[in-house]
Amino acid sequence: MITRPVPSLEAARPQDYPHSLTDGVSATDVPFEPEAHWSVPWLLAQRVSRSGDRPLVARRSPLGGGWRNVSARAFGDEVAQVAAGLISMGLEPGQRVGIMARTSYSWFLLDMAIARAGLVSVPIYETSSAEQVRWIVSDAQVRLVVTETGAMSDLVHEASREVDHEVQVMALDADAVANLIEVGRSVGLAQVDERSEALRCDDLYSIIYTSGTTGRPKGVELTHRNAVGIPHHGVRYLPAVLRGSEVRLLLFLPLAHVYARCLQLLSLAGDGVVGHTPDVSTLLADMQSFAPSYVLAVPRVLEKIYNAADAAAGSGARLRLFRWASRVAIAYSRSLDTPQGPSRALRSSRVLADRLVYRRIRALLGPNARFVISGGGPLGERLGHFYRGIGLVILEGYGLTETIGPVCVNATWLNKIGTVGPPVCGNQIRVSPEGEVETRGLGVFSAYHNDPEATAAAFTADGWFRTGDLGTVDEDGHVRLTGRKKEIIVTAGGKNVAPSLLEDRLRGHPLVSQVVVVGDGEPFVSALITLDAEMLPQWLHNHGLPKMGVSEAASHPRVLAALDRAVARTNEVVSRAESIRTYRVLTTDFTETNGLLTPSLKVRRTEVLRAHGEVVSQIYASSGKGPTEG
Incomplete structure (x- = not known):
């Protein structure tokens, strides 16, 4: 548990911000002071x-x-x-x-x-x-x-x-x-x-x-x-x-x-x-x-680019080439975080993969793109390492409307994939005894308009804003988020489950558009899945299947078998008590128009559960044997 403000990089004077790791950082717990004339x-x-x-x-x-x-x-x-x-x-x-x-x-x-x-x-x-x-x-x-x-x-x-x-x-x-x-x-x-x-x-x-x-x-x-x-x-x-x-x-x-x-x-x-x-x-x-x-993106956009590249590879040798190149990129990026760095063989593989695959993916972002700023939701380590491995600098950050943007951001000179970086620019971070991330500083708002009760509830007695996110802070001051406090699922057996980890991994499959993991107060965890209508035609072609719409695909045995495998791979990172035991494929996606996505492409979980409450009830009324169409 962290009971004091984390000494953070933002506390250096502006002229001391390093351009590389060798420049060093002067850190204190004193945030920047605003100037009265700022506007x-x-x-x-x-x-x-x-x-x-x-x-x-x-x-x-x-x-x-x-x-x-x-x-x-x-x-x-x-x-x-x-x-x-x-x-x-x-x-x-x-x-x-x-x-x-x-x-x-x-x-x-x-x-x-x-x-x-x-x-x-x-x-x-x-x-x-x-x-x-x-x-x-x-x-x-x-x-x-x-x-x-x-x-x-x-x-x-x-x-x-x-x-x-x-x-x-x-x-x-x-x-x-x-x-x-x-x-x-x-x-x-x-x-x-x-x-x-x-x-x-x-x-x-x-x-x-x-x-x-x-x-x-x-x-x-x-x-x-x-x-x-x-x-x-x-x-x-x-x-x-x-x-x-x-x-x-x-x-x-x-x-x-x-x-x-x-x-x-x-x-x-x-x-x-x-x-x-x-x-x-x-x-x-x-x-x-x-x-x-540099490119500003939300994780769903980066997921779609990856999935589109995977689908465009088709099948056979081209698909095997893309999957190999993807593994090389992730391995190369991970090795950058080790003392010994990439091996000679891994560097050689990456050079070849760059010539055959990576250049085309980078080109999608334009001829000059070097950096990708990712925010608005968790990117996930798999995608973070993939994009860094293909030659883009991924700067994942974290912020809320209440902080007018970033509380934390990974720097070009100290970047930890899987974290949202250290607190920056006059902000500070601490973690409450309950594991909630709290912040104060230059970017933090002052009040909710016409809502003193909500304002009072949003701040601790000593003036820190309660973000509603759960997380930890490592020895370098980098923040790792583990989920939304109000979204944590507690099963009937008392197991706490963070749905975001399962949802992020499962959305990585080309067929999947959105996922909502459910199971609060229930005997096991399940999921609602929607299919990606844009990716579906290419996936069907790659697998030798005839054209069909989302409604038909939602119950097709080959589609369900692919989703079974995707769920099994997702479950590999959690315990059995946290794993997805069954799922339902919905025939309509979540969109802004139907009120199930926010404009920043976040799922409105409460609205999804209200709209598809009958499907969730059917899951737990049944024996839970395998997937069916919803």
Whole structure:
């Protein structure tokens, strides 16, 4: 048990952050102190002052698939013009403006303009229901919502009928940005500057409503201290990733989620160029044309890339080659963590595997990708070692909406696969006697909006935030997560089971899309499995089976036999009491649309159990003999 703050790398002064292991670290228990003048507009002004004529944003050309650079100064000027428009609409300092739009240049522009005008941004997922919109607009007292389309504007209008204040709505596809710039011409730049300069680090920057896996979303109040502190020190912690004229990041995850939002702020604090693409169907092509130097991904995306490569290998010699290359990559990566390092034979095998296999996989991420930042869920050691073994630097991190991004991140110079790294950038970590990870520091939020009871429950008596995650900390200060506290399954026999370990391993099979392990209060552990509709046709072809849909495949003997083997391999890492004894294959996947996935692709476990409660009941009402269709 750890009863004191872990001495952590973030406690070194910014200039002392090492570029390699040989540089050394000066560690204390004192976190960074914020400066009173910190604000998001100040962060933008710093970028303009530092490199105003160099590109900050690459904006997709409307005439083709190319990208047009926008300098930091030009972007800053446009931000000021939009901010003037917001002021001209009568919005007072501290009032809330919602953004309900796709990840795009316009989203970035609006977010910066809202802050520049001394207002508070409130992201709303474009997939939100009318009830969710109504709750957010009412709870946050949102005065203006800028939507992507007229259809979304109609939804907001309808949802706002019952709130007790006036809500204005503008749509990007109806020239919202141009209209704001036009009406802002009557507002002088001095008035915009006055709003920005009045901001202090503890003023509210944004209220982000947790996508949540259970219950009504809570509004997380994030200050300018949070929004500036992590990026300001983050670029000093990871200079190889975030510093330099060649740094490029292509964002495709929703900016309404704190993960992508934080990386956008990191791009602002660093030297690189950020681009946006909202359409994942064109993501691979966009990666080629934009050529990011580092990639922001959630584990499910990395799983899909691996599974697609496995499926594309087909069968026979090509499949054996891919599987051999995969084993070499994992073995090579593991050997990097040993005193002796890779053997000569293993190095030779990796050179051959790189020529035959790895180069093609790396190329999927674009011609310049060197780093992959993984967050939003556990990556798992198998995938972590695979990607490091093929030549990508995997920087797995850990954070929550309540910490505006990373609490911990693996560094380029001290990277432990299977951990989420040490606490960074003014954050500290400790583990409670019950095994819960607790944190405090520069990135940690101050309160849940309009919810003092939830706020009080979220913090310990001495001011540490209870993350709800279970974990341990090793001798180097690296954090290893073991599961969500509220998701731990306790079987009827009293065995504690962390479902994430089983779920992560089983999702590694090409046929599997999602997994939910169940068994709380029951005599044994079981699982609900969904099939990956995208991978299924290739898998069927590789195994000499005719085309069939998910419903038919869910009960096909050959498919079930493959899943039996996958479950057996998954069970090898746990005791019999923790192993999956039976499972059911569902004929519908979990999606954002049906409410079973969050926008960051996390499973809404409570909603899944509610939607498929009858299937779970059938599992435990039966004898538990083998799989059947659900």
